[in-house]
Amino acid sequence: MPSAPALLQRFPRLASGGDAHREVLMNVLRYRGREGMVAWAFHRISGVGIFLFVVLHVIDIYLVGGDPRAYNELLAFYASVPGRFLEVLLGAALLYHALNGMRIIIIDLWPTMTAYHRQIWWASWVIFVAVGVPGAAIILRPIWLPILRGIGVA
Amino acid sequence: MIRVSPRSSGRVRPSGSGLEVAVWYVMRLTGVGLFVLALAHFSILHFVFDPAEQTAEFIATQRWNQLIWRALDWLLLMMVLFHGFLGMRIVVVDYVRGGTARLLTLSFLYMLAVLLFVLGTVVIVTLPMPGSAR
Ligand code: HEM
Numbered sequence: 001m002p003s004a005p006a007l008l009q010r011f012p013r014l015a016s017g018g019d020a021h022r023e024v025l026m027n028v029l030r031y032r033g034r035e036g037m038v039a040w041a042f043h044r045i046s047g048v049g050i051f052l053f054v055v056l057h058v059i060d061i062y063l064v065g066g067d068p069r070a071y072n073e074l075l076a077f078y079a080s081v082p083g084r085f086l087e088v089l090l091g092a093a094l095l096y097h098a099l100n101g102m103r104i105i106i107i108d109l110w111p112t113m114t115a116y117h118r119q120i121w122w123a124s125w126v127i128f129v130a131v132g133v134p135g136a137a138i139i140l141r142p143i144w145l146p147i148l149r150g151i152g153v154a
Numbered sequence: 155m156i157r158v159s160p161r162s163s164g165r166v167r168p169s170g171s172g173l174e175v176a177v178w179y180v181m182r183l184t185g186v187g188l189f190v191l192a193l194a195h196f197s198i199l200h201f202v203f204d205p206a207e208q209t210a211e212f213i214a215t216q217r218w219n220q221l222i223w224r225a226l227d228w229l230l231l232m233m234v235l236f237h238g239f240l241g242m243r244i245v246v247v248d249y250v251r252g253g254t255a256r257l258l259t260l261s262f263l264y265m266l267a268v269l270l271f272v273l274g275t276v277v278i279v280t281l282p283m284p285g286s287a288r
Contacts, residue, residue, distance in 0.1 A: 040158050051241065055270065063210075065277045104163065107164070108162045
């Protein structure tokens with residue numbers, strides 16, 4: 001299977017042509033693996049997940065004015081250990097959805113970038129790990145910091 | 155079923171012109187806005203501050219102590235309402251097939267959107283600023 005840039009070079013009209021050409025191009029590029037389907041499913045799942053949290057979150061912020069004590073109680077859960085694991089999950093969903101969403105936007109609005117589809121796909125995962133792992137460590141700090149202190153490392 | 159583009163794995167742009175095409179672009183425009191606003195929001199409240207300190211008082215006296223923070227959060231609210239609810243509409247239309255069932259689900263969805271708009275806007279506008287007379 002030749003690489004996408006090589007394909008585009010061989011069929012220059014595909015990259016710049018109208019819908020019919022694009023249709024062919026899409027079918028050709030479809031054979032580049034199954035990433036597309038996984039990316040789509042994850043995007044939908046993460047989108048719905050974040051949406052559900054946003055519904056809860058707008059209501060809880062309303063309580064800051066409406067019922068501050070109830071808000072503080074909920075916040076105590078957010079700051080608890082199970083709450084923090086859920087926040088890591090939420091952050092991972094948001095980061096994945098954001099990066100994959102930008103990848104979709106770039107390729108949809110700038111079709112010649114399709115030639116770099118694979119690079120963009122992998123770059124988004126590199127950013128996901130590079131930002132996500134330290135981020136998770138910061139959120140989970142109250143869990144691992146006391147352990148490090150306990151054994152005298154921190 | 156929606157058609158998924160094998161190139162981007164995003165939804166294929168609807169053909170023709172009109173509302174559905176506008177929705178397709180709105181999803182992408184708000185997506186770029188959210189990339190900045192939502193990720194910054196999450197970073198500020200989880201990396202810079204910690205949930206353990208975010209009491210109601212913290213929000214009133216520190217987080218929302220200036221108009222700019224309220225304005226930015228309201229902008230984020232608008233983006234997320236349009237993006238989130240138009241996105242959920244895509245999902246609902248994809249899975250809920252029956253006419254009545256779809257009508258009911260979409261009606262519930264839009265009423266929820268209006269409710270969140272009202273709740274979010276009310277608290278941003280009415281929460282007293284630090285030092286203001288109550
Ligand atoms: C952080 C930056 C974000 C970016 C770059 C982004 C980007 C995108 C894009 C490009 C789509 C595809 C739109 C279409 O099919 O026409 C999408 C779908 C969606 N997004 Fe986002 N989004 C972001 C944040 C959010 C947030 C915060 C929520 C939650 C409220 C959300 C919920 C959804 C939903 C429910 C869908 C529909 C999924 C589907 O059709 O399968 N997104 N997003």
